Amino acid sequence: MDTTPPPPPTSGPGTPPGGSSRRGRRILYLAGGALAVVLGVAFLRPHSGGGGHRHAAGGDQPVAVATIGRGDMPVVLTELGTVVPITNVTVQSRIDGYLMQVLFTEGQHVHKGDLLALIDTRPYEVLLAQYEGQLAQDVAQLEAARVDNARYQRLIRQDSVAAMTAKDQQYKVEQLEGTVKADQALVDNEKLQITYCHIVAPVDGRVGIREVDMGNYITAGQTNGLVILTQMQPISVIFTLPENDIGPVATRLREGTPLPVEAWDSANLTRIATGQVSVLDSQIDTSTGTVRMRAIFANSQEELFPNQFVNARLLVSTDHDALLVPTNALQTGPNGQFVYVVKADSTVEVRNVKTGHANNTMTVVTDGVKDGERVVTDGVDHLRDGVKVTIPDATAPGAGSDAAHGGHGKKG
Numbered sequence: 001m002d003t004t005p006p007p008p009p010t011s012g013p014g015t016p017p018g019g020s021s022r023r024g025r026r027i028l029y030l031a032g033g034a035l036a037v038v039l040g041v042a043f044l045r046p047h048s049g050g051g052g053h054r055h056a057a058g059g060d061q062p063v064a065v066a067t068i069g070r071g072d073m074p075v076v077l078t079e080l081g082t083v084v085p086i087t088n089v090t091v092q093s094r095i096d097g098y099l100m101q102v103l104f105t106e107g108q109h110v111h112k113g114d115l116l117a118l119i120d121t122r123p124y125e126v127l128l129a130q131y132e133g134q135l136a137q138d139v140a141q142l143e144a145a146r147v148d149n150a151r152y153q154r155l156i157r158q159d160s161v162a163a164m165t166a167k168d169q170q171y172k173v174e175q176l177e178g179t180v181k182a183d184q185a186l187v188d189n190e191k192l193q194i195t196y197c198h199i200v201a202p203v204d205g206r207v208g209i210r211e212v213d214m215g216n217y218i219t220a221g222q223t224n225g226l227v228i229l230t231q232m233q234p235i236s237v238i239f240t241l242p243e244n245d246i247g248p249v250a251t252r253l254r255e256g257t258p259l260p261v262e263a264w265d266s267a268n269l270t271r272i273a274t275g276q277v278s279v280l281d282s283q284i285d286t287s288t289g290t291v292r293m294r295a296i297f298a299n300s301q302e303e304l305f306p307n308q309f310v311n312a313r314l315l316v317s318t319d320h321d322a323l324l325v326p327t328n329a330l331q332t333g334p335n336g337q338f339v340y341v342v343k344a345d346s347t348v349e350v351r352n353v354k355t356g357h358a359n360n361t362m363t364v365v366t367d368g369v370k371d372g373e374r375v376v377t378d379g380v381d382h383l384r385d386g387v388k389v390t391i392p393d394a395t396a397p398g399a400g401s402d403a404a405h406g407g408h409g410k411k412g
Contacts, residue, residue: 060390063379065342066326070371073319073364075248075357078268081239081295081312083304085230087203092225093119093218094196102214104227110201117226119197119218128190135183142176149173205231230306235299236278237263239312240290246280248316249293253280261295263304264311273297273304277314324362329375330355339369340376340383342391348376350385 097119104116149169155161201207208228212218218226241249252259259277264270275297284291295312297304304310329339330353337355340348353368369375376383383389 060346060388061379061382062392063340063342063348063376063383063389065374065391066329066377068323068325068365068369068371068373068375070321071324071362073322073324073357073362074359075316075319076359077241077245077314077316079239079241079312079314081237081263081310083263083306083308083310084236084238084294085205085232085306086234086236086296087205087231088306089202089205089229090225091116091199091202091207091227091229092221093117093199094220095119095124095193096219097123097197097217099212099214099216099218099226102210102226104207104210106207106209106227109204109206109232110229111204112201114201115198116201116207117199119199121194121197124190124193124197128187128194131183131186131190135180135187138176138179138183142173142180145169145173145176199226201229203229203231204233205229232302232306233299234275234296235304235306237261237275237295237297237304237310237312239293239295239314240285240288241280241293241314243284243289243291245316246284246291249277249314250280252316253277260315262313262315263295263297264313266309266311268311272310273299319357319364322356322364323366323369323371325353325365325369325375326377327358327361327363329377330363331380340380341369342374342376342389345388346390347386347388348383 099117100120101118102116103118104110104114110116149166149172152161152166152169156163156166206229208230210227211224212226249259261275261277263272263275265272275295277293278296279294281292281294293314295314325339330337331339333350333352335352338350338352341351343349351368354366356364356366358364376389379389
């Protein structure tokens with residue numbers, strides 16, 4: 001039997017060795033790329049039942065609307081302010097001495113003239129006795145000199161004494177009168193020092209934390225004094241007003257019209273107290289372009305505390321019968337603020353508007369819309385001029401009317 005292996009296959013005419021293998025790989029690569037393209041197109045193509053297809057087919061855009069109406073708009077300026085006592089006194093001693101008694105309790109409310117502390121009076125009482133004795137001695141000498149002077153004046157008329165002697169006696173009387181007056185001043189001064197030993201409250205107010213304990217030697221005008229006395233009732237709030245707003249405020253003050261001011265907490269969430277403007281400062285701060293104002297608050301319950309930061313809301317005036325639009329209906333574009341007005345055919349129209357004063361919910365509109373027109377307040381993200389809209393809540397009883405007029409006449 002012939003065991004010789006058969007010869008290897010040979011390529012066809014004109015075909016290089018290995019050509020068939022390369023063509024096979026190329027076909028596989030092309031087939032894989034085509035499959036990837038088909039899968040990508042199928043994944044990214046919108047589904048026939050999707051919401052996007054329905055919207056493209058002309059579906060209406062749901063929105064919320066409000067009706068424009070008229071009402072009162074308070075013109076309120078909100079500025080940062082600081083609670084400042086009308087009177088804040090550092091109680092100090094006017095003399096030197098040992099502090100014998102402290103007659104107040106920390107945090108106590110005191111009245112003008114109440115005794116707060118007592119300094120040792122004995123050194124001044126000793127000096128007072130000394131000066132009173134010297135005064136008595138000089139008064140006696142003055143009386144004796146006056147008697148002698150009266151006698152000399154009679155003798156000079158009788159030509160019984162030298163004129164020079166009578167004149168000298170008259171000068172002696174005048175000298176002793178001066179001495180008595182100086183002695184009296186020393187006596188009065190010591191009485192005043194004893195009065196200063198009794199430290200009294202200069203104003204009504206609340207005393208703070210004691211700075212000096214009983215038994216210490218204190219000096220006149222020492223740093224920090226004895227205690228700080230603060231007037232709490234009434235109390236004031238100092239705040240600044242931009243120079244552009246000075247005109248209306250100054251006019252109201254000149255007319256004698258009270259300007260109400262509300263003090264709100266630092267977060268501007270809670271009203272603390274109500275007062276009114278007392279004075280507008282006399283000059284503008286050139287570095288900030290503002291002028292200071294002071295408002296007075298009764299502070300009967302001590303709601304306001306010295307150096308507390310508050311938001312002062314100043315009611316300047318009230319715009320009556322103003323055209324009001326909800327603030328959330330206003331949009332901002334390249335030409336300024338605008339609104340989407342819903343027309344009778346349920347399509348929207350872009351309307352540029354001019355605005356005035358505003359509060360948290362409503363804004364005064366001076367041009368661009370009319371009373372009774374409806375504006376879009378929610379759902380404006382996909383709106384454009386001419387888009388047709390639906391109002392889902394339009395069939396609810398009183399829906400559009402209540403939403404539109406709920407903020408009218410509200411005090412901001």
